[in-house]
Amino acid sequence: xxxxxxxxxxxxxxxxxxxxxxxxxxxxxxxxxxxxxxxxxxxxxxxxxxxxxxxxxxxxxxxxxxxxxxxxxxxxxxxxxxxxxxxxxxxxxxxxxxxxxxxxxxxxxxxxxxxxxxxxxxxxxxxxxxxxxxxxxxxxxxxxxxx
Numbered sequence: 853x854x855x856x857x858x859x860x861x862x863x864x865x866x867x868x869x870x871x872x873x874x875x876x877x878x879x880x881x882x883x884x885x886x887x888x889x890x891x892x893x894x895x896x897x898x899x900x901x902x903x904x905x906x907x908x909x910x911x912x913x914x915x916x917x918x919x920x921x922x923x924x925x926x927x928x929x930x931x932x933x934x935x936x937x938x939x940x941x942x943x944x945x946x947x948x949x950x951x952x953x954x955x956x957x958x959x960x961x962x963x964x965x966x967x968x969x970x971x972x973x974x975x976x977x978x979x980x981x982x983x984x985x986x987x988x989x990x991x992x993x994x995x996x997x998x999x
Contacts, residue, residue, distance in 0.1 A: 886924050893917060894928045901942045904970040905986035906979055908946050922946075930955065941965040948974075948981040 893916035900915075901907045909922035909929075918924070929940045941962045944950065956962040959977065967973070972980040 886927065890916070890918060890921075890924065891928055891931070894925055895932065895936070895938055898929075898932075898938050898940065898943060901939055901986050903939075904984065906942050906944050906948070906966065906971060906981070906984050907986045908948075909943060910946055911987070912943060942969075942986075944979060948979040948985075949977045950979075 894912060897912050897915040898907075909925040910920075912925045913919060913921040916925075925943070929943055932938050932940050941956055950959040950962050953959055956965070963973070963977075966979065971984050974980050
């Protein structure tokens with residue numbers, strides 16, 4: 853399943869290392885090779901985050917089958933195109949703080965999108981993760997349906 857019918861254009865290393873169980877190669881320091889399957893699985897999980905909820909980059913990585921790939925999920929979010937209508941604004945860091953100012957048109961824009969969905973904040977930049985984290989379970993691996 854491709855998002856727009858075209859192939860993703862990821863930079864790949866010649867020394868991808870040994871592939872893991874999902875077929876993604878590890879490149880030094882635990883970074884994965886972000887192939888087409890990686891992007892598709894990440895975007896599939898992002899689509900599942902319901903309105904009024906947020907999910908962390910790390911949890912999306914786990915749900916997609918790539919534990920410890922939170923940075924790569926962040927990169928995937930930066931590559932998503934608006935036409936795909938992914939709720940990227942619902943993906944936040946583990947602390948529940950808003951994205952850097954270069955993402956989503958600035959922190960104010962991300963906050964406005966989340967507040968419009970009913971997401972509450974503890975302060976200017978921090979989401980009330982206790983009430984809005986998705987999935988609410990502490991064990992996201994139990995929710996990896998459809999993979």
